[in-house]
Amino acid sequence: MDSSNQKLYDIIIVGGSYAGLSAAMTLGRSMRNVLIIDSGNPCNKQTPHSHNFLTRDGVPPGEIAKIARLEVAKYPTIEFYEGFAVSGSKISEGFVIKTSDGKSFITKKLIFATGIVDSLHAITGFAECWGISVIHCPYCHGYEVRNKKTAILADGDRLVYFTSLIKNLTDDVTLITSEINASNADNIAILQRNGVKIIEKKISEIQHHNGYIEKVIFSDGTAESFEAMYAPVPFLQHSNIPQELGCELTDAGLIKIDESHKTTLESVYAVGDNSNMLRSVSLAVSSGSVAGVKINGELSAEMFR
Structure with missing residues (x-):
């Protein structure tokens, strides 16, 4: 050159x-x-x-x-x-x-x-809510969704630590996981002892209005209302x-x-x-x-x- x-x-x-x-x-x-x-x-x-x-x-x-x-x-x-x-x-x-x-x-x-x-989950409505009501960081967004009914879509070794940060901001926390098995059973038990609800289902859709979550639809056809969701991706x-x-x-x-x-x-x-x-x-x-x-x-x- x-x-x-x-x-x-x-x-x-x-x-x-x-x-x-x-x-x-x-x-x-x-x-x-x-x-x-x-x-x-x-x-x-x-x-x-x-x-x-x-x-x-x-x-x-x-x-x-x-x-x-x-x-x-x-x-x-x-x-x-x-x-x-x-x-x-x-x-x-x-x-x-x-x-x-x-x-x-x-x-x-x-x-x-x-x-x-970000490699977003292939869930209907997820991308439209990303950064608005589906969020990744309690320090960036947590105060704004404090005391709201909150879901966590996550897994892994840092799940307990991550959930503890969110539980400090709201008492109404639900972990959504597609499977409970031997690899995550101990973490699930810790979360349950600290008042975190567990839903063991796959999400098929997030219903929302202009990016703000209204309802999570599961693959079995059931639904649950939430106001915010944390989802490290x-x-x-x-x-x-x-x-x-x-x-x-x-x-x-x-x-x-x-x-x-x-x-x-x-x-x-x-x-x-x-x-x-x-x-x-x-x-x-x-x-x-x-x-x-x-x-x-x-x-x-x-x-x-």
Whole structure:
């Protein structure tokens, strides 16, 4: 690839939501040449309100992102490109990132703020309620559904811990599980001792009004009314470029990072949901700031010899 006529950015940030914009602001304030590549498709686009973030509690997430983008755009060394990054490769100058429309950009260092994609259950009505009344996090949404009749659609080793967080917010908690067997019997017993009701059935449909649960329909034709449902779901990385470049993943499927958000590949960082199981706007913003400080320090050290 002939990159002699291309602009060499100090940093390309793939993903322009909270984590990416936070990193960009830190770097822009240090006069670094930054390009943000973003396709405008955040995973929380259906969520009506964001919570647990000082000064913006209860504000729609899209509005927070809009304010952040306007603030970041004030810094003259920051550029935006609307597009979807599809590939990346190592070159002598650093890295090249290519987008789906055939454009390519080169950079010394990379930040991936690409987020994750939730693998939603194939239940009628589930996707329409996701982020509204079918939720994943008691810290992000729990206060708003406190004291409401609540279902949990979950399983696994952390079920008791997860349920304990929700039971603190409402006494009316029901675990919905498709099967009770030897592998989860002990957990089920603990939950029952703590007043959690158990329904051992498969869900066929969630009836709702504009994303707000009204009733859960089971495969045997019976139904139960609920006002909220917690449903931790599996996820995939939104971008496979980090792996293609050689970044390692954790056993949970997150990009492996150190305390400064550096990946296992030199000069490549990951921020936000793609590398942190605790998904929230505040933590995404924090991760971007930390990575921005670290990268600016690296660039300064490389120049100051």
